Amino acid sequence: MNELIKKAASLLEANEVQVVIGYGLGSAKRPQAIFVTTPAGCEQLMFDNRCIQNLAVYLTKQEIRKLGKPAIVAPLPVLRSIVQLVAEQQLTEGDLVVLGIDPDGKLLEFSSFKAIESFLSDHKIVIEEKYLKKIEEIKNMPVGERFAYWVELLEPCFKCYACRAACPLCYCTRCTIENNQPQWIPVASHLQGNLEWHVMRAMHLAGRCTDCEACYHACPLGIPIHLLNKSLIQDLSESFGDYGPKISEPNMLSSFDPDDKESFIR
Amino acid sequence: MQTGNYSINEPSMSKLFDNLAEKGKTMYAPKNRGERILFQKVEKFGEIAGDYLLTANSAKEVVFPRYEKVFSYKKTQDGILINDPTGNPFSEVVLWGSRPCDAAAFIPMTNTFEKDYIDNLYVKRRKNLLVLSFSCNTCDEFCFCTSVNGGPGNTAGSDILFTRLQTGDFLAEIITEKGKKVVEENSSLFEASTAEGKEQSLAKVEPRFNQDEIQAKLQELFENPLWAEKSRACLGCGTCAYICPVCSCFDIQDEAHGSQGTRLRCWDSCGFSLFTLHTSGHNPRPDQGTRWRQRILHKFRYMPDKSKIAGCVGCGRCSRSCPAGINILDTVTAL
Incomplete structure (x- = not known):
């Protein structure tokens, strides 16, 4: 020190x-x-x-x-x-x-x-075993059960946005949530408002999230919202390999290669 | 039966809970949820968390839900139909296991919603609410109820205050007519008693400041570098306001679908940048320092100036939960 x-x-x-x-x-x-x-x-x-x-x-x-x-x-x-x-x-x-x-x-x-x-590059992001197991368990649920799981998990959320405020990558000066003409995401913390907010948050961080867990630590209600981010990290690791922040390579989800092996991109 | 002090033992407590629940009352109590203990609806006595200092959330949702319908409308051939929810019956709610600070918070909350403007949604909820609180026999470094006219055995705001005595039984202090009615309807569970043993069973919460002195100092400190300094780590989230049992600012939202819609009031926080943003783009509180100042002034100056009651009950939730570790005591004691 x-x-x-x-x-x-x-x-x-x-x-x-x-x-x-x-x-x-x-x-x-x-x-x-x-x-x-x-x-x-x-x-x-x-x-x-x-x-x-x-x-x-x-x-x-x-x-x-x-x-x-x-x-x-x-x-x-x-x-x-x-x-x-x-x-x-x-x-x-x-x-x-x-x-x-x-x-x-x-x-x-x-x-x-x-x-x-x-x-x-010597300290790569690795999703801990306990989370991998949890993610797998959630993914294996029948769709109705999985939906009920997220509804139950996110129900207490009152949308204080501590998850957003604590995230170093949520630096937008005007977040989608603050766009009110039209109001893309309901302000009220009812089921639809909570689901839309958390899905939107996770999606905006897909391919960018560095698994710091700040969102989770910030949540005053202890909701494990980082499960969504971790799941996306795992999906991207499986699809694209080596996951992690990089300056020397283009961003995983916001770049494309005309020679991509998938044909839909052309 | 007369108001006063009674004693009740633990098995009778469980019976009391069941009796109230059987009458169709909605029971709210501290209950484990994931990693926290939260005030939430409970069905059975056994669901109530046994060991807690305070819940992570406050109990204000029982009178001021995080979102609620103000009215809904529908355009029909015969004109516009308005549905006003204050015309509907409100369920009877029992708040079980609140702490004296939780209960005390209903006093400034009632001032907000029943003084200048009578808010019928609040009035009806508050009227149907029975508050059964439990004294604190422990506290932590964030508690400061004794600095804001409260205390670990304070009865204000509760209908009955239970104190667990060293004998294992509970002292039941009957505070209001509502509390008296509970004893009358469950008289076999209560025994007449004295308040003996209460003081020894309470936590010792050291006073940290004098509210009157703080109120006096705040008359002068509007422009002061302290606000920016003490809020430097502030992330601008709404945690402190949303878990505060007194904060009651709200935002009006219309959710419209074609020719029908609902007007909602949703919690809001003075910590958000959008809270004071004008349509012109000007923001009279342009940074977290000015927003933090508002939070402190509102609680410790404006509210007591106006109604002689501080807007803070010293529960310490804001400090315990702040994701940036900001402790409200650091600001108040530095004034």
């Missing part, structure tokens, strides 16, 4: 960055996002396995962008989100300094976004 604190403080000292986005202990002794603007303030920085909020979400927030160039404390999920944001032209080289944290908790420095991409 000393390494991280020293590095962050030196970046602020040299004015290479104006803010360090990291984790600190809040008043209730639980980790939360902190925004450090002075070298002395870097003493508050910490990292342990309770630091699960995906800080990449702040890279596109106007309130944080106003603070100046950031350095960001980036464990694996944050690194993946950064690469995806780069692939989607939301970040460009020089916009930020990435203070990577490897799975052993050691500080990682990257010379470029490409270097992060290359690091991630």
Whole structure:
């Protein structure tokens, strides 16, 4: 941790960055996002396995962008989100300094976004066994039972949109849900409104989601909405192979190849 | 029978629940759902969660559903037919297992819906609601009811307040006529008692601030860097408002299909950017700092200024559930 604190403080000292986005202990002794603007303030920085909020979400927030160039404390999920944001032209080289944290908790420095991409090629997204089993179980349900499963799961949702707000890839300044002429998705959290919202959310993240689980951790009602995303990741892995955020390759679902083996594309 | 204090043992509690449910009342109680304990409809006493500090959601849905029909309309050859749901019968609802903070929240909520404008949907729901609360014998670092005129054994807003005593039995304090009626109709389950042993059974919730001082300070702090600082991590979701037992802002939505439709009121949150966005594109609260200020001012200044009751009952749900870990106490105690 000393390494991280020293590095962050030196970046602020040299004015290479104006803010360090990291984790600190809040008043209730639980980790939360902190925004450090002075070298002395870097003493508050910490990292342990309770630091699960995906800080990449702040890279596109106007309130944080106003603070100046950031350095960001980036464990694996944050690194993946950064690469995806780069692939989607939301970040460009020089916009930020990435203070990577490897799975052993050691500080990682990257010379470029490409270097992060290359690091991630050794740390691929793998859907855990318990989720694979759950997804298979759901997929094997008869259609009526499967529908009832989702209805029951999503029923408590009151649409606070914490799942959207916590997702680093939900950076649209005007989400579909806020388009009200016409109102594409019902505002009310009734069955139709909830199903449409969650399906739309999952579909907008198909091929982009980096499996950080921020949506799930954010949900105040503990609804495992990340099952939808994980299922899509699994489908895409099976159809296209190697799944994960990439700068050097076109996006899985928003690009096409005229020489595609499928004929429908022509 | 007279109002006052009674004692009731655990088997009788279960019987009381059954008696109320048998009368066709809709029972709401804390119940496990996936990974959380939520206030939701329950059928049987055994479904009620045994060990909980507070539910993840608040109980406000029993009087202020997350969406509800204001009216529906249909164009016919004879003109436009309007269906006003306030003309329909409302089911009798029992809120079982609310905490004193949950119950206290009905007081500012009633001020909102029954003071300037009499909201018949709310009035009818509140009238049909029986609130059977349970005192708190534990608390956590997010609880601060004692800073907002509440407490772990506060009776305000409840019809009966049960306190589990060290003997294992429950003290039943009868607060209202509705509560009295419950005892009368189930007199074999209750025994006359005193309130002895209550205080020793309650959690110790240390006061964290003085609401009157906060209200006074907030008269001056409209422009202050504190708002942006304390809300820096805010993600702009609606969690704090939606799980708050007092927050009652709503949005009006029309769901129309051809020549018929329904007008709904749906929960809304001052944390959303769209909440104050004008048609012109101008937004008088352009960032999370100004939205956070509104949340604090509304609860700790505007509501007490207007009706002498704070818009916060100190349940701490917003702080416990904030996906960015923002603790409302950090702001209020820093004023």
